[in-house]
Amino acid sequence: MEPVYHRLPVVDAGGMELHLPIVDLGPGPPRVCVVAGIHGDEPSPLVLVDRLVTLLRGRELRAGVRIVAAANMPALLQRARWSNWDDEDMNRIGDGGGGPAVTRRLAAAVVSACEGCEVAVNLHNFVMRTPLLAIMPPGQTEEHRARHEKYLAALDPHVVWVFGETPEDHRAFSGSLDAAIERRGVHVLAVEMADLPELDEPLIARALAGLMRVIALCGCLDDTERPPRRNRIDVHRRLVRAPGAGIFEPLAELGGKVAAGDIVGELIPLERPGARVPVYAPDPGWLIQRLGRRFVRPGDMIFTVGSPA
Ligand SMILES: [Zn+2]
Known part of the structure; x- marks a missing residue:
């Protein structure tokens, strides 16, 4: 089934017209919408939606699937989280x-x-x-959580990041784009993955298989999809930031278990080569995210530890 490429007109920004690029596949109104490019420095979703369109065009669809190909074109063209036209974070x-x-x-x-x-x-x-990695948002009813669990089971991510339930967590979520979409009666599944240099084929395959099962669950496909692996972990996530500027050298294995106080990596300080600074795991759990060898500035995210939720 061939995709239909079209554009939703958004604004005439001082003589430059802006559109939302849309790909529609299948018959009837869309039942699933997959959105890429909300943040302009996050190109991995663009790879995924290209693969998804390629996969879906070879399949018999029972109902519509919509893809927002690039939600935030000004930010993408600047390769920045948000565009400097207005410095607004589309997700907030x-x-x-x-x-x-x-x-x-x-x-x-x-x-x-x-x-x-x-x-x-x-x-x-x-x-x-x-x-x-998929997100379990805060402040939800039992019914919402049950529905979310149904989509999570279909997506079958490696990790579910279960948000805390502090007033701050609730406030952050209620101001998000996801929450705004949910207020229109559309259930939202927020999904994270690695950046392009680390977006390998196994990760793409896992994400694509998951998206296809979500699409099937919504009645858009009636063929049997690849069965889920069901080896996911549900965690609360603790973020650790770079203590200074320099080169972060990872040491601990991604996905492995860590104890509180284990060395996850070392910072080679800009001004003191040869005087590496160890960076420790703050809690016991799994090392669920971690930088490769990277140049970091003070405060950059370097790793997260997930503890069982
Ligand atoms: Zn983002």
Whole structure:
């Protein structure tokens, strides 16, 4: 089934027209919307949606599947998390609140592109090496959690990041694009993965198989999909940031168990080569995300430890 490429007009930004690029596949209104490119420095979702369209065009679809190919074009063209046209983070402004800023109008367009669907899958990547990771958002009812669990079982990620339930966690989530889409009655699955240099074929395969099962679950495919592996872990996540500027050298194995106080990596300080600074795991658990060898600035994310949720 051939994809239909079209554009949702968003705004005439001073003589430059902005659109939301959409790919629709299958008959009837879309039941699933997969969104890539919310953050302009996260290119891995673009690889995934290319593979997904290629896979779906060879399949018989029972209902519509929509892909928002690049949600935040100004940020993508700047290869920055958000565009410097307005310095608004598309993931933190809900549905844009009717604001005139370009990113706000784009956020409103993404919300309306998802409207009417059963589920929206919002794809992101981290700079840290990251397995297929889905989010369990805070502040949800039992019913919502049960429904979320159904989609998680289909997606079958390596890791589920279970958010805390502090007022701060609730506030952060309620202002997100995901929450704005959910207020329109569309269930949201937020999915994270590794950045391009670490986006290997096994990770792409796992993500694609998961997306196909979610699409099948929504009634868009009736063929049997690859069975899930069901080896996921559900964790609370503790982030550790670079203590200074320099080169981070990873030592501990990604995905492995760590004890509190284990050395995860070392920082080669800019001003003191030969005087490496160890960086320790703060809690026991699994090393779920970690940078490869990278140049870091103070405060950059270097790894996360997941403890059982
Ligand atoms: Zn992101």
